[in-house]
Amino acid sequence: MTSPTWLYENFEPSGSAIGFRITRKLDEVQSPFQKIEVFESTDWGNVMLIDGAMMVTTRDNFLYHEMMSHPALFTHPDPKQVVIIGGGDCGTLREVLRHPGVERAVQCDIDEQVTRMSEKHFPELCESNGDPRAEVLFDDGIAYMANCAPGSLDVVIVDATDPVGPAVGLFNKAFFESCFRALKDDGILVQQSESPLVLLDLIRDMRAEMGKAGFDSFQTLPFPQPCYPSGWWSCTLARKGGRGFDFREADAAAKVFETKYYSAGIHAAAQVMPPFMAEALG
Amino acid sequence: MTSPTWLYENFEPSGSAIGFRITRKLDEVQSPFQKIEVFESTDWGNVMLIDGAMMVTTRDNFLYHEMMSHPALFTHPDPKQVVIIGGGDCGTLREVLRHPGVERAVQCDIDEQVTRMSEKHFPELCESNGDPRAEVLFDDGIAYMANCAPGSLDVVIVDATDPVGPAVGLFNKAFFESCFRALKDDGILVQQSESPLVLLDLIRDMRAEMGKAGFDSFQTLPFPQPCYPSGWWSCTLARKGGRGFDFREADAAAKVFETKYYSAGIHAAAQVMPPFMAEALG
Numbered sequence: 001m002t003s004p005t006w007l008y009e010n011f012e013p014s015g016s017a018i019g020f021r022i023t024r025k026l027d028e029v030q031s032p033f034q035k036i037e038v039f040e041s042t043d044w045g046n047v048m049l050i051d052g053a054m055m056v057t058t059r060d061n062f063l064y065h066e067m068m069s070h071p072a073l074f075t076h077p078d079p080k081q082v083v084i085i086g087g088g089d090c091g092t093l094r095e096v097l098r099h100p101g102v103e104r105a106v107q108c109d110i111d112e113q114v115t116r117m118s119e120k121h122f123p124e125l126c127e128s129n130g131d132p133r134a135e136v137l138f139d140d141g142i143a144y145m146a147n148c149a150p151g152s153l154d155v156v157i158v159d160a161t162d163p164v165g166p167a168v169g170l171f172n173k174a175f176f177e178s179c180f181r182a183l184k185d186d187g188i189l190v191q192q193s194e195s196p197l198v199l200l201d202l203i204r205d206m207r208a209e210m211g212k213a214g215f216d217s218f219q220t221l222p223f224p225q226p227c228y229p230s231g232w233w234s235c236t237l238a239r240k241g242g243r244g245f246d247f248r249e250a251d252a253a254a255k256v257f258e259t260k261y262y263s264a265g266i267h268a269a270a271q272v273m274p275p276f277m278a279e280a281l282g
Numbered sequence: 283m284t285s286p287t288w289l290y291e292n293f294e295p296s297g298s299a300i301g302f303r304i305t306r307k308l309d310e311v312q313s314p315f316q317k318i319e320v321f322e323s324t325d326w327g328n329v330m331l332i333d334g335a336m337m338v339t340t341r342d343n344f345l346y347h348e349m350m351s352h353p354a355l356f357t358h359p360d361p362k363q364v365v366i367i368g369g370g371d372c373g374t375l376r377e378v379l380r381h382p383g384v385e386r387a388v389q390c391d392i393d394e395q396v397t398r399m400s401e402k403h404f405p406e407l408c409e410s411n412g413d414p415r416a417e418v419l420f421d422d423g424i425a426y427m428a429n430c431a432p433g434s435l436d437v438v439i440v441d442a443t444d445p446v447g448p449a450v451g452l453f454n455k456a457f458f459e460s461c462f463r464a465l466k467d468d469g470i471l472v473q474q475s476e477s478p479l480v481l482l483d484l485i486r487d488m489r490a491e492m493g494k495a496g497f498d499s500f501q502t503l504p505f506p507q508p509c510y511p512s513g514w515w516s517c518t519l520a521r522k523g524g525r526g527f528d529f530r531e532a533d534a535a536a537k538v539f540e541t542k543y544y545s546a547g548i549h550a551a552a553q554v555m556p557p558f559m560a561e562a563l564g
Binding site: 004006008010012014015016017018019020021041042043044060062197198222224225226230231232258259260261262263265266268269270272274275276 | 286288290292294296297298299300301302303323324325326342344479480504506507508512513514540541542543544545547548550551552554556557558
């Protein structure tokens with residue numbers, strides 16, 4: 001039994017750090033794309049890092065996974081065909097498949113090792129991988145979206161790492177154009193969009209790139225996320241055809257599955273931008 | 283010019299840490315009560331620590347100070363007499379005094395050195411200290427509340443450090459009884475109540491102690507706060523006489539001062555508890 005030590009992620013773009021008290025390293029693999037490590041912590045369950053950046057903890061991942069999936073799926077009138085780009089830990093896939101109306105959910109992560117590590121150390125996130133509606137691919141998400149049949153998807157969720165390394169190509173106009181083309185006329189794109197407290201410029205730039213790709217409505221929803229820099233994170237929804245973001249509030253309130261953070265009330269509350277965000281995002 | 287280093291607070295109760303990239307130590311004083319340090323950071327302005335715990339940064343203190351003051355002051359029908367226990371950095375006092383109806387705001391912090399350090403390194407937080415309605419005392423807040431005239435106050439704000447060290451007596455029944463006695467019949471007590479993600483037990487216990495002291499309605503409002511453990515924090519309001527927490531929404535929407543985080547919409551949104559909080563707090 002070694003005594004606990006502290007493991008930190010120093011996030012250079014924000015000049016702030018996040019850390020957890022850990023007891024031991026459970027696993028490590030260097031994939032062709034990145035280094036993946038899993039530690040056991042004293043209070044947060046297991047912690048997965050990719051290239052030194054905190055990705056998932058057992059305790060707090062529900063916040064991110066619920067907010068990356070349910071707001072979009074309860075905004076779309078009838079989501080049947082869903083694609084997740086990235087998302088290799090499979091937590092977003094699990095949440096998407098909680099919606100009985102979803103007929104097919106494809107998860108396309110470039111790095112198979114993320115999923116293998118998640119299966120071992122976060123098995124609860126992978127419990128829907130065997131669902132007959134699920135398709136788990138290990139491939140280049142940029143190419144996958146470029147090759148998707150036009151007008152074939154209801155929701156695309158980009159559950160990627162920070163916009164550096166393998167994920168950098170998931171934050172620009174060319175990729176968003178592929179998403180725009182693949183989505184049906186009432187389709188919704190969701191992208192994880194970093195901390196609204198420290199990276200508002202990135203969110204503004206990302207929305208601008210989405211706009212150049214043809215999307216005309218944007219909604220950035222903040223939520224708490226202790227394992228990511230600043231502890232406050234966001235997803236950004238983009239939509240075609242001037243449809244806006246009224247959501248199926250009655251359906252959300254009557255949903256047939258349990259959630260820990262998401263609710264119809266939280267969905268509505270997350271739509272309220274504090275003045276500093278409203279000013280920066282216009 | 284030294285190169286930047288990383289300064290961390292390891293928060294033992296949550297097993298998580300917060301850190302900032304700092305360039306130099308600006309000041310340090312050992313008061314009779316605690317050690318106060320101020321550092322210059324690369325991205326967060328100045329950072330004040332008390333006994334190694336992050337207290338205030340130039341960049342993110344607006345979140346805490348706005349949420350410790352405006353929800354309570356816009357819930358009370360006509361707050362005139364306000365007492366702040368703790369709050370030595372003077373940021374809460376400044377926010378309270380933005381309300382034109384406030385006739386007197388007393389700040390009672392046990393440690394004068396906190397205010398002296400704030401005057402030097404966070405002068406913007408102290409810009410209302412000379413307001414004729416402000417009274418800045420350096421005294422024991424527990425004794426101050428015990429000696430307050432019964433039924434003399436509209437709002438009491440407990441802006442204290444964590445419930446260890448000098449602040450431990452600010453989280454129990456005896457102190458809450460003093461607050462209850464000092465408040466008028468429609469008075470409101472506000473207490474900073476730590477992270478709802480990691481210390482829900484503390485919030486539940488604190489609400490129970492407030493209940494034993496006579497308060498019968500409670501409201502815990504979460505908000506983001508990067509410099510505190512988990513990045514998600516809360517204040518808890520307690521009220522007498524079964525009045526609940528409807529707030530003066532029209533007044534809040536028409537307020538005559540600027541805020542960066544607080545708004546009528548954010549106030550309403552913060553009242554929505556996510557399912558995991560609602561379950562724990564009942």
